[in-house]
Amino acid sequence: MNDLTLLNQNVTDEQYLAYLQDHLKDRQLLDENRNLSLENSSEQDFLELFFLEKVFPQDKKLSPHTVKAYRSDAKTLLSFLTNHSLSFRDIGFPEVKAYNKFIKENYAAKSAIRKLEFFRRLLDFGYETQFYKAHLSTWISKPVSKKGHYIIEETRHEEAQTRVQVRELNQKDAEFLLSFFPKIVKAKRNREQLEKRNLLIGYLLYTTGLRASELLSLNWGSFRTNRKGFLFADVFGKGNKPRSIPIREETKEILFKYRASIRESVEINIEDTSPLFFALYNKNEPLLNKKRLTYPALYKIVKEAVHLAGKNLKVTPHWFRHTFVTLLLENDVPLAVVKDWAGHSDISTTNIYLERVNQDNSYLHLNKVNLF
Template sequence: MNHLEILNQAKKSDELQTFIQNLEINHFLDENRNLNLSNASERDFIELFFYSRIFIKGKELSKHTIRAYRGDAKTLLDFLSTHKLSFRDIGYPEVKVYNDYITEKYAAKTAVRKLEFFRRLLDFGFDTSYYSSPLSRWIHKPAVRRGHYLNEENKNRVQLRELTQEDAENLIDYFPKVVRTQTYRRHLQQRNLLLGYLLYTTGLRASEFVSLNKGSFYYRKGELWVDVIGKGRKHREVPVRVETEMELLRYLEMWEGSSEINPRDETPLFYSLYNKEETRQRITYNHLYKIVKEVVRIAGANQKISPHWFRHTFVTTMLENEVPLVDVKEWVGHSDISTTNIYLDRVNKGKSYQRLKKVSLFENKNSPSQEY
């Protein structure tokens, strides 16, 4: 019985007993009933690592996070394959070379994530006796510049991955213009316009955005809110501006024949249309990404702009307009207020010169540059 079958059986009703039996059959328990993989195959090792440290039962991961983990695993596997190495061959030299390889090839934030995945795998290997020493001690992650930048390696002037309010508002006007098809042209133009408004005025992550249903919206005391499912399946409530509400109601009227908000409606908010039968399918991140990229192209804007830039823009715009830090944190779903505070530190620094100008330092002199 291979380990994939073990994992599948472990999910059945007699989960614990079945799992224990299969671990014993494969000799994966030592005399203290601790997980011991000293004699495990590479396949058993990597599958148990994912089962025990990544895909933990009760901890839901987003599609983006799962895709990132798989990408990190593939990077490591490709490196091992290129150098004709196995997991068993990993020691200090291999850790050092892989560390250098990742640091040189990837931007700092990506390198940190990939090296963190590697560290967790090595720690799991040491904890289960697959490795005889704590190899993760030799991992050294690159320093990451605080904030959201295009070029993390340039320590001088860098461009933020966000838009000015003027640029964001200008880009929204181009969202309807990317529609080329004549079929349901006005419907798709209104859909795209609503996409732009929601991106700019809610600060949602792209994964949260494409997961919205028509029933995600509801009224409370006459004000429209949207219920968002964020990271870790955590719910949060985000207020919807009146301008965006109007575009939403026009969209619903155009597509559904009614602008009524029904919180029980679980159908997707945004559709893509496919084939001659005009089959509706929930919009994907890739589709959203392509729409934004096409908007950027025809607007002649920075080609590096992506949907996530609008999220950064929202946070900065709110803080520049003195919305309380705690409100912004809740709206965008930051787990730690220190993340939101990164933006506030930069906003305050940007206003520091204006504060300096307001201070009178030469009240009794006609000019600070008198000659003596």
């Protein structure tokens, strides 16, 4: 126990406190007020503590997607510094502005915003711990990103913004596409199980608005029946926020048929942590090896169904989420209810969908006006 990695290990309270008291003091990482001070620390200590305290804290569960994004952001910053023969200690006003310019010119708006937010957090941590003497993050300026369910044709700031395309399906196309999810199965072994699995994937995407990561993380124990006998799925969304989503009767029926086809109990068991969706290998006993389905596998299922159906080849799993939210609002489901079902952190995000629904329906209001 002689380095900062101890902070992310399972240790007793006594060990943890002793480490903070002794090792941080030995490394001269505490000031006269016993506050964390990195004024004279090594860059290694600065980076390790930044990641341990601000990026990957013990009490915060991050999705694999988020972890991958943070690592990508760190790699981008490190590459920039290396290419310019800079250290973290060298960062000042000129370096902040230069990196800001580099990110804006080389990344699409949403990626640029995320990378600059990572940079801001690092600079703020450095200022709070006296690694940096100035509040350097104040000089960061992020690009403006259009929120919502659109494919944004990304342009540089000096170019005009091109038109956008909605990333969703109409109800007719969505229902038509669902019928192709089981049809893409070519394997003879476990054919029935694969067909029912794929159909359930399609129905859950379309009738629940689940994010891909949320769907893939479902266990049999994620489902429960409420006091009135209706089936719900309990999921953890962005930021590990829990929410409950009602399951339609059509989807419930397909869910139980899928469970029966893989020789699993259809009795609800909230203690069952086995994955709902797993890879059905072409082996004699595939059901004994329940390796959770991955996003590439899910993406492939959707893409093959789209291709077989002859629909828009740009369709991805996330299009079904946008379709679900839009259909709810078109059928007058209250905005606050849609927000909760979709797991939006802010109702302003849900309102973006409503604004477009209202815009699409504007002709109805126009036709009510007696102009002639």
